[in-house]
Amino acid sequence: MTASPTWDDLPLRPELRHAEPYGAPHLDVPVCLNVNENPYAPPPEVQAAIVEAVAEVATRLNRYPDREAVELRRQLARYLGCGLEMDQMWAANGSNEIMIQILTAFGGPGRSVLTFSPSYSMYPEYARDTHTDYIEVARNSDYQITAISALAAIEQHRPDVVVIANPNNPTGTVTDADIIKQILAEAPGMVVVDEAYQEFSCLDSSLTQLPRHPRLIVTRTMSKAFAFAGGRLGYAAAAPAVIDALRVVRLPYHLSSVTQAVAVAALNHADLMLAQVEHLCQVRDVAIERLRGLGLTVVDTQANFFLFGPFHDRDAVWAQLVDQGVLVRATGPDHYLRACVGTDDEMELFHRAVATVVASSTKGGSPQ
Numbered sequence: 620m621t622a623s624p625t626w627d628d629l630p631l632r633p634e635l636r637h638a639e640p641y642g643a644p645h646l647d648v649p650v651c652l653n654v655n656e657n658p659y660a661p662p663p664e665v666q667a668a669i670v671e672a673v674a675e676v677a678t679r680l681n682r683y684p685d686r687e688a689v690e691l692r693r694q695l696a697r698y699l700g701c702g703l704e705m706d707q708m709w710a711a712n713g714s715n716e717i718m719i720q721i722l723t724a725f726g727g728p729g730r731s732v733l734t735f736s737p738s739y740s741m742y743p744e745y746a747r748d749t750h751t752d753y754i755e756v757a758r759n760s761d762y763q764i765t766a767i768s769a770l771a772a773i774e775q776h777r778p779d780v781v782v783i784a785n786p787n788n789p790t791g792t793v794t795d796a797d798i799i800k801q802i803l804a805e806a807p808g809m810v811v812v813d814e815a816y817q818e819f820s821c822l823d824s825s826l827t828q829l830p831r832h833p834r835l836i837v838t839r840t841m842s843k844a845f846a847f848a849g850g851r852l853g854y855a856a857a858a859p860a861v862i863d864a865l866r867v868v869r870l871p872y873h874l875s876s877v878t879q880a881v882a883v884a885a886l887n888h889a890d891l892m893l894a895q896v897e898h899l900c901q902v903r904d905v906a907i908e909r910l911r912g913l914g915l916t917v918v919d920t921q922a923n924f925f926l927f928g929p930f931h932d933r934d935a936v937w938a939q940l941v942d943q944g945v946l947v948r949a950t951g952p953d954h955y956l957r958a959c960v961g962t963d964d965e966m967e968l969f970h971r972a973v974a975t976v977v978a979s980s981t982k983g984g985s986p987q
């Protein structure tokens with residue numbers, strides 16, 4: 620073997636041999652609407668509280684963090700309300716890590732996880748990495764989960780874990796509480812409702828179902844509405860026994876003192892961190908109307924992003940938008956692009972860029 624081996628020289632797991640690291644392309648352009656972030660920075664008051672929290676924690680960085688993140692979990696329970704207590708909460712480095720912990724505890728070799736496609740593109744990766752069989756049930760043509768197909772698939776596969784993203788990524792579509800209740804009644808294993816975008820929706824959270832369903836896990840994140848993607852903080856609410864199972868599989872000291880302290884500081888200012896959510900929803904709804912006004916189809920969404928198209932060659936349209944300084948995501952159903960809501964100025968540039976693409980296509984010059 621040479622000093623600089625390729626994967627062919629390494630005893631890599633075969634299923635990883637042709638895999639790429641997950642991630643949307645990051646380009647240095649003025650308008651980044653590709654990863655569903657909140658475009659508004661934490662307000663100065665919260666920035667100051669975060670700096671103060673980091674300064675305080677810096678004095679004891681020689682010590683390991685609180686393994687159980689008790690204070691943070693207490694604050695998360697307080698933030699969610701619904702009568703939740705600290706022992707019903709768990710926290711990790713993004714809800715990505717929470718999901719890996721869930722599948723490590725409840726999935727694994729000989730077990731399966733069932734999801735409703737198209738959905739979040741990390742779900743198959745969590746399954747692959749935890750050696751859990753991955754089962755996809757197609758949503759209908761409106762990207763909805765139907766009770767009939769969900770219940771039939773649960774009956775057929777008896778999955779150990781069912782995951783429902785609500786609102787769903789990349790479609791933004793929502794699933795009625797009634798369908799989730801039917802899935803909860805029939806699923807033989809754990810049911811995870813991934814509410815990463817809940818704060819942008821009119822949905823009743825599945826948190827209200829926790830007292831009746833001991834196998835329900837509701838996951839959330841501070842990365843989206845909460846304007847804290849860089850802080851890497853995801854969390855889950857579930858019965859204490861479920862949380863105890865996640866505690867068994869977590870790495871020791873998985874959540875740094877700095878992460879815990881800055882997340883608590885941000886949670887102490889939840890109202891300020893969430894202050895832009897209503898505005899972002901209004902801007903989203905205006906964007907949908909404007910795109911439809913150009914003759915495009917936009918999927919009904921209750922998240923901070925929207926799927927728009929169809930484009931004959933979406934990769935070419937993606938590139939044309941990049942040329943105009945606007946980065947969106949070529950993901951989800953063929954012929955569609957996904958963009959998240961930016962600041963008002965960013966959205967003006969976005970709309971101008973899309974209008975240019977559409978105008979050039981109607982003149983016969985573009986790949987739309």
Ligand SMILES: Cc1ncc(COP(=O)(O)O)c(C=O)c1O
Binds near residue numbers: 714715813840
């Ligand atoms: C549906 C869904 N779940 C979970 C996540 C992960 O978020 P994070 O790991 O930043 O908490 C995302 C991120 O885009 C998402 O779209």
